[in-house]
Amino acid sequence: MHRFKILFVCMGNICRSPLAEGIFKHMTDNAARAGEFEIDSAGTGGWHQGNPPDPRSVAVAAAHGVDISTQRARRIAVGDFDRFDLILALDRDILRNLRKIVPAGETDKLQLFSRYARGIDEDIPDPYYGGREDFDRVYTMLLTGCTSLLDTAGKLRTS
Template identity: 65%
Template sequence: MDRHRILFVCAGNICRSPLAEGIFRHLVTEAGRSAEFEIDSAGTGGWHQGQRPDRRSVAAAAGHGIDISSQRARRIEPADFSSFDLILAMDQDNLKNLRKSAPADALGRLHLFNAFTLGSNRDIPDPYYGDREDFEAVYTMLLAGCSALLPKAG
């Protein structure tokens, strides 16, 4: 059986994309479909490589029974463009940066998260400079998108 390989991407891979990875992995596991997926996240920048997700992202996930504390930030690599079937950017800036570095044959795999999952061109806002409520709002947005993604992905 082929696995569906999905990569979630934000700027630094410490706030939004680790949350998306954790939420989607949780939904896949709850649906008994873990064997069908390879799920990861990355950032367009390498400022936080090797670091854990932002403590507020960890807390937002934990508040919903999801543990993302073992994730580590990484920067997207050239091999990711061929390794993943679907690369979902959290906002238009991330998508623009991905398109600049992606080979031509990978451009069809790059999508804005909300556009692909919910048919909306709305960005997932970066909560980094916000507070707990901003992280909760992002969690809710990501949950809606990830819930819509699961039936589309296979």
């Protein structure tokens, strides 16, 4: 069986995309569907490569029973466009940046997370310069989207 491969992308891969990866992995584990998916995250910038997620992301995830503490930031690579079935940008700026580097023939894999998962044209805001309440808000937005995504991605999965 083909595992449906999803990549979540934000700017530095320490706040939003690690949360999305962790939430979605947690959901697939709880639904006994982890074997159906390969899930990862990346950033468009390499400033934090090799670093763990922001401690505030780790804390918010942990408060909901999701462990993202072992994740490490990485920058998106050209090979990711071939490797993943779906690449979800967490805001429109990230989507624009990804469109600049996507190889020909792979553009259909790029989607705005909220548009694809939630059916609304909304950015997931970067909580980096905010407080805990900003991370809580992002977690809630990602949870809503990932809940919908689990159903949608399951229907699109190829065998």
